[in-house]
Amino acid sequence: MKNMFSNLIGSLLxxxxxxxxxxxxxxxxxxxxxxxxxxxxxxxxxGSKLLMEGVYHVTSGSExxxxxxxxxxxxxxxxxxxxxxxxxxxxxxxxxSVVFVQGYWRDGYSDATGLxxxxxxxxxxxTTIVTGNGAQKIIILGAYGKDSGLPDQPLRLxxxxxxxxxxxxxxxxxxxxxxxxxxxxxxxxxxxxxAMVSYTEKLGTTGVEVDPRISRDGVPFxxxxxxxxxxxxxxGPLAGDVSAYTWHELSTxxxxxxxxxxxxxxxxxxxxxxSTQLRFVYxxxxxxxxxxxxxxxxxxxxxxxxxxGRDVMIVVGIPSTDVLNAVLAYxxxxxxxxxxxLTVDDVRKANSKVWSPRWTLGTQxxxxxxxxxxxxxxxxxxxxxxxxxxxxxxxxxxxxxxTNYPYVEAYYHYIQE
Amino acid sequence: MNIRLTLFFFFSGxxxxxxxxxxxxxxxxxxKSAMQFPHHYKLFGFQVSAGLSMVQPPKDLLESTYQxxxxxxxxxxxxxxxxSLEGDLSTLIVSNQLALGPRFSYLYKxxxxxxxxxxAFVYGQLKQLGFDNSTKVWMHYPNLSVGYKLRKxxxxxxxxxxxxxxxxxxxxxNEVNVSKNFVNGGTLALYVEQRIHxxxxxxxxxxxxxxxxxxxxxxxxxTFNRYYNIxxxxxxxxx
Amino acid sequence: xxxxxxxxxxxxxxxxxxxFSQQKDSVKVRLNHYTLTIGAGWSHYIDNLDNGDKDxxxxxxxxxxxxxxxxxxxxxxGLETGYYKLFTTTNQIAPDxxxxxxxxxxxxxxxxxxRIIDNVYLGAGMGLAFITSKVYGAGENLVTKTTSMANFELxxxxxxxxxxxxxxxxxxxxxxxxxxxxxxxxxxxxxxxRL
Numbered sequence: 001m002k003n004m005f006s007n008l009i010g011s012l013l014x015x016x017x018x019x020x021x022x023x024x025x026x027x028x029x030x031x032x033x034x035x036x037x038x039x040x041x042x043x044x045x046x047g048s049k050l051l052m053e054g055v056y057h058v059t060s061g062s063e064x065x066x067x068x069x070x071x072x073x074x075x076x077x078x079x080x081x082x083x084x085x086x087x088x089x090x091x092x093x094x095x096x097s098v099v100f101v102q103g104y105w106r107d108g109y110s111d112a113t114g115l116x117x118x119x120x121x122x123x124x125x126x127t128t129i130v131t132g133n134g135a136q137k138i139i140i141l142g143a144y145g146k147d148s149g150l151p152d153q154p155l156r157l158x159x160x161x162x163x164x165x166x167x168x169x170x171x172x173x174x175x176x177x178x179x180x181x182x183x184x185x186x187x188x189x190x191x192x193x194x195a196m197v198s199y200t201e202k203l204g205t206t207g208v209e210v211d212p213r214i215s216r217d218g219v220p221f222x223x224x225x226x227x228x229x230x231x232x233x234x235x236g237p238l239a240g241d242v243s244a245y246t247w248h249e250l251s252t253x254x255x256x257x258x259x260x261x262x263x264x265x266x267x268x269x270x271x272x273x274x275s276t277q278l279r280f281v282y283x284x285x286x287x288x289x290x291x292x293x294x295x296x297x298x299x300x301x302x303x304x305x306x307x308x309g310r311d312v313m314i315v316v317g318i319p320s321t322d323v324l325n326a327v328l329a330y331x332x333x334x335x336x337x338x339x340x341x342l343t344v345d346d347v348r349k350a351n352s353k354v355w356s357p358r359w360t361l362g363t364q365x366x367x368x369x370x371x372x373x374x375x376x377x378x379x380x381x382x383x384x385x386x387x388x389x390x391x392x393x394x395x396x397x398x399x400x401x402x403t404n405y406p407y408v409e410a411y412y413h414y415i416q417e
Numbered sequence: 418m419n420i421r422l423t424l425f426f427f428f429s430g431x432x433x434x435x436x437x438x439x440x441x442x443x444x445x446x447x448x449k450s451a452m453q454f455p456h457h458y459k460l461f462g463f464q465v466s467a468g469l470s471m472v473q474p475p476k477d478l479l480e481s482t483y484q485x486x487x488x489x490x491x492x493x494x495x496x497x498x499x500x501s502l503e504g505d506l507s508t509l510i511v512s513n514q515l516a517l518g519p520r521f522s523y524l525y526k527x528x529x530x531x532x533x534x535x536x537a538f539v540y541g542q543l544k545q546l547g548f549d550n551s552t553k554v555w556m557h558y559p560n561l562s563v564g565y566k567l568r569k570x571x572x573x574x575x576x577x578x579x580x581x582x583x584x585x586x587x588x589x590x591n592e593v594n595v596s597k598n599f600v601n602g603g604t605l606a607l608y609v610e611q612r613i614h615x616x617x618x619x620x621x622x623x624x625x626x627x628x629x630x631x632x633x634x635x636x637x638x639x640t641f642n643r644y645y646n647i648x649x650x651x652x653x654x655x656x
Numbered sequence: 657x658x659x660x661x662x663x664x665x666x667x668x669x670x671x672x673x674x675x676f677s678q679q680k681d682s683v684k685v686r687l688n689h690y691t692l693t694i695g696a697g698w699s700h701y702i703d704n705l706d707n708g709d710k711d712x713x714x715x716x717x718x719x720x721x722x723x724x725x726x727x728x729x730x731x732x733x734g735l736e737t738g739y740y741k742l743f744t745t746t747n748q749i750a751p752d753x754x755x756x757x758x759x760x761x762x763x764x765x766x767x768x769x770x771r772i773i774d775n776v777y778l779g780a781g782m783g784l785a786f787i788t789s790k791v792y793g794a795g796e797n798l799v800t801k802t803t804s805m806a807n808f809e810l811x812x813x814x815x816x817x818x819x820x821x822x823x824x825x826x827x828x829x830x831x832x833x834x835x836x837x838x839x840x841x842x843x844x845x846x847x848x849x850r851l
Contacts, residue, residue, distance in 0.1 A: 404640075
């Protein structure tokens, strides 16, 4: 009898323990160690990068990574993406006419990851990539591993074709949620942080959505939830409504889950304009009170971008009638670039540049076309399942999709013929 | 005097025994009233319980969405040859699961074993708050229960496999059918059944759902391909 | 004869008393009781703060209030509330600027309690918790509130009956407040009125 009760209590405690073990964690980025061939390699010129880009056929390793991959360079690295969420974040350089590609792969939908090391020999595309001469067929040969184990599984990619003209001429926006990725996807940096804005380009992102709020003393900052909680922040002494605190208190006492400070809207926009190649920022207003404070910062950042010759669209999001009314109350609101998530009538009322319906309402091609005929864009949010992403890209008419998995969206976008 | 004393004690003793007989003896046996504990259910006997499940989904799945307890109705129906049928309805209004399946129970002294296989249908629909979604999922729950009983109390450990057979999701005008046929995980639960009032039985349970996809949060369209431990506290009253 | 009558009368009275007493103990025994319990004692916060806890106070006095329905067997169902201060931190952020932060919790739990052996009970609870955060110092006096939806309690109690209607005892209990992942335990003396 006593044992029974001990077992009961034991089970309860075990369950409580298991529950406490569900804390979000980060999938560690595998490290190749101190010695890397890339240390001595020279960076590839911009022209070489363009030659590498395209659609590849996976001839070895397809059971893991599918039959096709797209290869696309970004500001800091080269991304290989497939249709099931597995993607490679790689660095590349050359020694003579041999191209070395090293980095890691990650399954965005699970915690699987591993190292990857690849090479393009001088006979199988290296010479063409490095010198720009000749028309060698590119073969990328290498191996991948699991976790921090050495790459020992064969991987071979054959260049199939360049991106289609449709893709090259498209201004399709691959928008990443919460400045580039959610905490629940176990990325190495925190959602809605400047570090995430920097990181997300590696994932194929061309624009970001962020969540502005306003502090008690009137400083707009980026933070998703209404309260301070352990999903978003390291555990600290403050709790409750995040907007009840001053900017100084938030900066002093609150650290995001990976230790970053909460960014102000101004800090984040300045970073986007000055330090990234992102083309779109969607300020998804979490509070109507923040609208009058955010718009001047938005306009200042747009001017800064224009002065620097940067083609970046920064829009104030209108997710609710409260925010709509706040926008309509702003002087000269017709000339404030906005994105409206409400009805198309509301879009017209606010003269929004972008209509952004929730993806769960369907592709709504008729309405999308109406908006586009009026010179507006249509971008839907937030779509994550690969089959839905494929469906919306293939059958929808949207100018971009907001997602938590930009590499999947990138795959389905860049592989279009 | 002796005769009188004898008469006195005999008479009063008899009266006392008679009085004792009027006291209803507590013949309660948990075996007859339990639902989770494996036993030979009364032939064509029907039992039903109503209760609540408090669940704490992980932050990955829940984020800032609303949380509410699951309302649960559980029923058993006795069949010949130690077979029985069990049904279970759990609802969160926007998400509902109906499970039904046969059981075979074997009781040896205080130990009971029950084998079963449930087929479950999950239906969810949400057309408010910017959603226009519905989901239909078919699932299998092969299960095994092992119980130990005292006279008035029973302890049952129940394990289930959770297999997703087919799921279909509709969003707006688009419908995507995904037949998955994959093992979604398993559950392990401990139930304690005992009387609470008169001969009615109260069931207290703790359950761990070790699963990838958790049916009550279907509307979030989770894309995570990883296992979570989702604890559940179960309180139910056998009516 | 008169003596026999007297003896017969005594026997009948005795029988009646015995029969009546049996009836009182069994058939008309009261099946339901209701208990109000007040507890007061020490509480300790298990510090799992990642930052801001250099100067933290974790031990405080706390109170609890419980209402139980006690049917005739081992199980009882009840409701519990209380008032606990989880911690106070002191943060000096500049030579002349010091902030204090208090976190206070008021749980509102549904309880299930079971008598294990005489006077010893195990309990489990689940429900809501209302969490208040107070920030004060340097001209600041800010109160924010948040609600935690998934909270659990486990307890073990010793309850001694002083009289038909009064109980005293002690209770050790552990809490988990889900929203902010706070853990706390408490040892309280309890006084109960049983109706």
